[in-house]
Amino acid sequence: MIEIAGMSVKELADTYQTPLMVYDENKLRQKMSDFMHYFQSDTFETGVLYASKAFSCKEILRLANEYGMCLDVVSGGELYTAGQVNFPMERVYFHGNNKSLAEMKMAIEYGVGTIIVDNLQEAQVFNELAKNSDHVIHILLRINPGIDAHTHKYIVTGHVDSKFGVSMLQEEEIVRVIKTFDENEHTVFEGFHAHIGSQIFDKNAFAAEIKKMFGFVKKMEEDHGIVLNTVNLGGGFAATYTDADAPIPLPEVCATILDTAKAQQDERQTHVKKLLIEPGRSIVAEAGSTIYTAGFTKQTPNKNYVFVDGGMADNIRPALYQAAYDADVANKDDQPKTVTYTIAGKCCESGDLLIEGIKLPPCQAGDLIIVYTTGAYGYSMASHYNKLPLPAVVFVKDGKARVVIERESYEHMIALEK
Ligand SMILES: Cc1ncc(COP(=O)(O)O)c(C=O)c1O
Numbered sequence: 001m002i003e004i005a006g007m008s009v010k011e012l013a014d015t016y017q018t019p020l021m022v023y024d025e026n027k028l029r030q031k032m033s034d035f036m037h038y039f040q041s042d043t044f045e046t047g048v049l050y051a052s053k054a055f056s057c058k059e060i061l062r063l064a065n066e067y068g069m070c071l072d073v074v075s076g077g078e079l080y081t082a083g084q085v086n087f088p089m090e091r092v093y094f095h096g097n098n099k100s101l102a103e104m105k106m107a108i109e110y111g112v113g114t115i116i117v118d119n120l121q122e123a124q125v126f127n128e129l130a131k132n133s134d135h136v137i138h139i140l141l142r143i144n145p146g147i148d149a150h151t152h153k154y155i156v157t158g159h160v161d162s163k164f165g166v167s168m169l170q171e172e173e174i175v176r177v178i179k180t181f182d183e184n185e186h187t188v189f190e191g192f193h194a195h196i197g198s199q200i201f202d203k204n205a206f207a208a209e210i211k212k213m214f215g216f217v218k219k220m221e222e223d224h225g226i227v228l229n230t231v232n233l234g235g236g237f238a239a240t241y242t243d244a245d246a247p248i249p250l251p252e253v254c255a256t257i258l259d260t261a262k263a264q265q266d267e268r269q270t271h272v273k274k275l276l277i278e279p280g281r282s283i284v285a286e287a288g289s290t291i292y293t294a295g296f297t298k299q300t301p302n303k304n305y306v307f308v309d310g311g312m313a314d315n316i317r318p319a320l321y322q323a324a325y326d327a328d329v330a331n332k333d334d335q336p337k338t339v340t341y342t343i344a345g346k347c348c349e350s351g352d353l354l355i356e357g358i359k360l361p362p363c364q365a366g367d368l369i370i371v372y373t374t375g376a377y378g379y380s381m382a383s384h385y386n387k388l389p390l391p392a393v394v395f396v397k398d399g400k401a402r403v404v405i406e407r408e409s410y411e412h413m414i415a416l417e418k
């Protein structure tokens, strides 16, 4: 029987039912600690923002806080969750390309430390609203560096026509934005943010981003006399989903970023003091697995299906991005993998396939199928399609499990309905 952090998958399934999201807590802790350890520099003050969109719940935010991380939130809901665990608001960075008035007011009321302004209209609106703030708000502007990191087209974000950020080509407008924030005694303009995509394997993409960012910072200094403090490079660090994935080891990618930034600072004689990164996936993906119970199996002329008690409602990524995953039959880990299966969910949708063409031992109803690396953008992108309740989430550490999110009931699901 396969175990997670010292607990058997059978015991987890028997105790908490399936589908069940399970995180190995020590793996989460290790990732947080590694990021904080390796992203340190003698040249720059550094900060690691946990991108909570990857998996936002109270307990993961408590862990991020425990490791001294900063926090990237992108909505009122993510900010509210941070507020519920008293996450220090000076370490919160509020993103979003279409923040509502209510969200901007909420950010001010909560005392959020930094707002990452996405566009010129937002800059105008927020500049006015900030005048009601009783604390000074730090501002970063998201710029679009025009870098196309080679990843799925839905998850690249820095290409030239991206919906995110302001193009570097709109220099005059950017300068105007900076000046208005500088003139406002409730705001301080700190610098630029960029994010070039997700699940990036190529460290040259980060190096290219840094060169562009520092080039632009230099341009601001030279052409406009604006000296900037902060460069936020975004997230995008890859995780290992299957054997085909080979992410750059964390020490190496951190060193590349820090060395490239230092070389840029030296070469261009810029005055950047603070360097930030925003990992989401790379912190939570590999620590998470989903346990399903197999139901019926079906043979078609060309396929062997094994159906599970969840699917695209708890993991939309295969349907949305053709994302690949690996899996095992947890209770048959001593048996040879002789059958090629398609693991399909129970949703009323042909595309509800979790994994295609995976070799497993012969499956039957009641088998426990574990899908690995589901910790990022699984629960956070889950839906109620077909009115499937959201699974429970447990953290396991040293052979002991604790529930961090209860399983939804049918009653929960219709609680708001009239
Ligand atoms: C602005 C921003 N920061 C951070 C992240 C986190 O990215 P990842 O989960 O790939 O590290 C994202 C998502 O891609 C993002 O859009």
Ligand SMILES: N[C@@H](CCCC[NH3+])C(=O)O
Residues within 6 Å of the ligand: 053, 155, 157, 198, 199, 317, 321, 376, 377
């Ligand atoms: N949700 C995406 C990544 C997008 C991250 C946010 N910009 C995924 O599952 O891979």
